[in-house]
């Protein structure tokens with residue numbers, strides 16, 4: 001384990017904003033993570049845990065210590081001939097894992113293909129796509145508490161998962177590092193094809209890798225590749241509103257997509273609201289809104305977090321004024337603007 005100083009993080013965030021870490025350490029094992037945390041405690045360095053940087057808006061300077069879990073181990077624990085638990089260390093790239101599991105014929109994670117980032121970050125916002133969330137396959141999360149180095153295993157219930165939400169965005173926000181995730185896998189075919197025209201893209205009896213391939217193709221058609229155009233995927237969560245507000249909106253906008261939720265509320269499509277406010281394809285100097293998907297804010301190069309956050313505020317205001325609905329950003333802002 002080596003703490004490095006003044007490390008550039010421009011390539012470590014998918015928006016591609018120029019950023020610098022005062023101190024930066026990669027930890028490959030639990031022991032190294034505990035050593036790094038002890039060091040941060042001893043010198044009172046504030047800690048920032050970083051994965052693939054695909055869900056953060058990175059401001060210019062990260063003081064304290066940036067800690068990046070990079071452990072790559074994964075191993076299977078068979079439960080019986082049809083079910084298994086998969087233990088995965090935090091540094092494993094999520095999409096690599098999904099492809100490996102699909103190629104090996106395991107069901108569970110295939111709909112979550114091509115989501116960037118590391119496995120350790122997946123529980124933070126309960127990643128989801130094409131009708132599946134991490135919570136559907138998660139068995140447990142292994143964490144270390146930042147304040148005292150305590151190791152703990154959280155069950156799925158203890159993670160309090162919700163739509164793009166978990167305990168790691170509330171009581172445990174900025175208080176733990178996730179070092180390992182345990183997933184439940186099945187041999188029994190369980191294709192979930194009801195979202196996004198998926199059923200038309202796969203064979204009648206698909207195997208997991210068919211679904212992975214179809215989802216990759218669909219996502220590539222819709223979403224910009226961060227290697228080409230900086231972005232963090234969906235910038236805003238789809239707002240959940242009271243059914244009464246959804247009905248009123250429907251009277252005025254009969255083409256508005258509205259999805260009933262299990263709690264009796266209604267989920268609206270943030271991208272549709274933004275597009276109706278005229279922002280699709282909008283550009284303001286270095287930042288803008290993607291021209292194929294209004295939910296994705298993009299960085300064209302040479303810009304910074306402040307510009308993007310200002311644009312996001314303007315979008316939020318416009319949507320609120322037009323529909324009375326408040327949008328909530330998905331990514332976290334990390335770091336400081338100045339040195």
Ligand SMILES: Cc1cc2nc3c(=O)[nH]c(=O)nc-3n(C[C@H](O)[C@H](O)[C@H](O)COP(=O)(O)OP(=O)(O)OC[C@H]3O[C@@H](n4cnc5c(N)ncnc54)[C@H](O)[C@@H]3O)c2cc1C
Nearest residue numbers: 051052053054055056117118120121127128177178232233
């Ligand atoms: C093109 C694109 C498409 C996307 N599509 C989707 C999608 O379909 N569904 C979806 O849900 N998300 C999507 N995302 C968002 C993002 O990929 C996920 O949220 C992903 O899980 C973030 O992983 P990361 O490793 O990049 O996390 P980072 O961005 O590095 O970190 C995100 C947050 O998690 C914390 N964190 C990271 N690792 C750990 C750890 N080991 N322990 C404790 N805290 C940690 C960080 O401090 C930060 O607060 C997309 C992003 C992009 C760029």
